[in-house]
Amino acid sequence: MFDTLLTPERIARETAAGHWRGRTITDFLDEHAAASPDKVAFVDSRRSITYAELRRLVDRVALGLLERGVGPGDVISFQLPNRIEWVVLHYAATRIGAISNPLIPIYREREVGYMVGLARSRMVVVPREFRGFDYPEMIERLRPGWEQPVDLLVVGEPSWDELVDTAWEERADPAVLAPLRPDADDVTLLIFTSGTTGEPKGVMHTHNTMVAANDPLPVRLGITGDSVLHMASTLAHLTGFLYGARLNVQNGATCVLQDVWDPAAFVELVAQHRITYTSAATPFLHDLLDVPDLAEHDLSSLVRFCCMGAPIPPAVVRAAREALPGLVVVGGWGQTEEGLVTIGIPGDPEEKIVETDGFPWPGMEIRVVDEHGAVVPARTEGALQVRGPFLFVGYAERLDLTRSLLVPADDGGEAWFDTGDLAYIDEDGYLRISGRTKDVIIRGGENIPVAYVENALYEHPAVDAVAIVATPDPRLQERACACVVLRPGTELSFEDLQRFLAGRGVAKQYWPERLVVLEDLPRTPSGKIQKFQLRDRMAGS
Structure with missing residues (x-):
């Protein structure tokens, strides 16, 4: 369980104001499953699910998680596309007081390795494949680098199917879930935001927030x-x-x-x-x-x-x-x-x-x-x-x-x-x-953590200095441009840059979409790069 800055004073203040109601998302699920069992709750690209079906599936998966050793306060990381399984996993984690750590599907080794390690995740759940990428293979490569043992579940394969096995209703009593209902001031979500100092930050939210x-x-x-x-x-x-x-x-x-x-x-x-x-x-x-x-x-x-x-x-x-x-x-x-x-x-x-x-x-x-x-x-x-x-x-x-x-x-x-x-x-x-x-570029509503990508590029043997700045774009508002100074006698093409970032496991969505090689970067007398000058120069070129 993570330490937080939540205080009794804040709890009392928000509760008295009526903002914090002491409820969890599964409380709402139970209410609507009872009141409107046949109403469709979710539709994805392959199927739909009613509120009653969703509740039954959530309970089965919750029991399956307990069977695999996941309990209150444990972190479950899941890197799934927008499908019903994503929803089921989050609600099942909530049911047993576990913490959901959703990971964006575009994340690769560099991001997933860091995030799962910091979260000390008990379990990682991934699809076999999404948009041509092999997620289990990536997790297997990362596992030796994590200090904690990580259970891997792959949606659509036997390990996942066991969680939704209809036999759970015969083998386990769903009543065991009731005592595990979390307190509304417990952490329910650990979600990473783009870092501006080279590291993404794990934001913690409670059920009440x-x-x-x-x-x-x-x-x-x-x-x-x-x-x-x-x-x-x-x-x-x-x-x-x-x-x-x-x-x-x-x-x-x-x-x-x-x-x-x-x-x-x-x-x-x-x-x-x-x-x-x-x-x-x-x-x-x-x-x-x-x-x-x-x-x-x-x-x-x-x-x-x-x-x-x-x-x-x-x-x-x-x-x-x-x-x-x-x-x-x-x-x-x-x-x-x-x-x-x-x-x-x-x-x-x-x-x-x-x-x-x-x-x-x-x-x-x-x-x-x-x-x-x-x-x-x-x-x-x-x-x-x-x-x-x-x-x-x-x-x-x-x-x-x-x-x-x-x-x-x-x-x-x-x-x-x-x-x-x-x-x-x-x-x-x-x-x-x-x-x-903050030094962040917003590309179509997506934060690009500039320092994080710059730190990756500094690992390239040809790069002596680098600054990534925003350039205006009529549709996406901003795109990232990498301004680099090369070491003597070296070369770097845009394709070289892309291959290097791919090899470092940086998510493709974070890659600069333009490369400009300069003799030097504008700096203050103390040596700090003056990015505003670069932004002005790149916007006009």
Whole structure:
């Protein structure tokens, strides 16, 4: 079990305010399985499952996990695509008080090796193959490097089939699960966020923080038990985790999962399942509007598109309004550490949609401060700080780092979390992210951990110095450009760079998409690389 920074004072404060309700996601599953057993809970690319079927399957897998030695407080890492097995595993882990550690499917040796090692995972669950990659082979290569023994389960093979064996109902009493229900203040999620110092950080959330993060959505966005949700972003991102794997169950609704984003397929899914709501990065909306025969499909059910992770260009909002007049597009901002903090309000004027990142959720507080920690006036840029019921309870094995980002409150309330972002708040309380103090590139809503990739490139024998900077892109907002200085007498092509990163096990999505070889990098008198100069130079070339 990991140590956290959760205090009795915070528990009492959030409970008294009604934000923390002492509930787990399986409480909601049990309620809806009893009330609406035949209602479809999830649909994936191969099948659907009702609430009653989901509950039975979750219990079977939970019993199977116990049989294999997984118990309360143990970490289960799973690197699965957006399929029903992902959902079942997370809910089964919750049922027995284990901690879910979802891993993004694009991660390879470098990321998976580090994350599973830091998490001290008891078990790793992977598909046999997804998009042409052999996951069990990768895990077998990594196993000798982990200090802890790691049980490997492969979905679709005998080890996994044993977990869902119908004979469990004869061999074990599901009543053994009831005493294992976790406390709502226990850690339920260990999810990694992109590192800015060469290491990803393991963000810890409790049952209370995750349930609270979804509680305000029905009122703000009109979600009910009749809604049909959709998720194409990986469930291993907090966006997918909250709004793909859990939001529907908290509201007794249906969720349609897409394991590979394809806008044309999404259009078909909307018409087939009458999808009403989706959350995704802004480029997904761009892709939807580019579907050639969009007008030929019945998309009248789709009424909400929540864009996360990147600003919404005005032209995209106007194109959406013209092509899909019944669709309301809103943007939001958040981080893995605190979920979605702000989001637009349906009915907002266009300037609020395209010029801000939304209004805070109930219970979440935001402020902008200057270099001395004083709150600045409206529309004045400064460091963004947040606090509230969605805030995480610490970085796993990095509590000192967590403490360094917490600013004591002068009002006697909870400490403020320094997000590392620059922002301003307008006169109406709407947030606008204006820059990042963290060295991260956001490509289509996906964080690229710059220092992490730079550290990998510094291992190349031809590289003397490297700086990765963002270059603007009309669809993805930013792409990564590697500016390198080579050692005398060496050469490096873009193809060489790609092969090297592949050999180091760096996820392909993190690879720079452009290579520029320079004689030197601009630096301050103290030797620090001036990335703003490189950004300006690369943007104009």
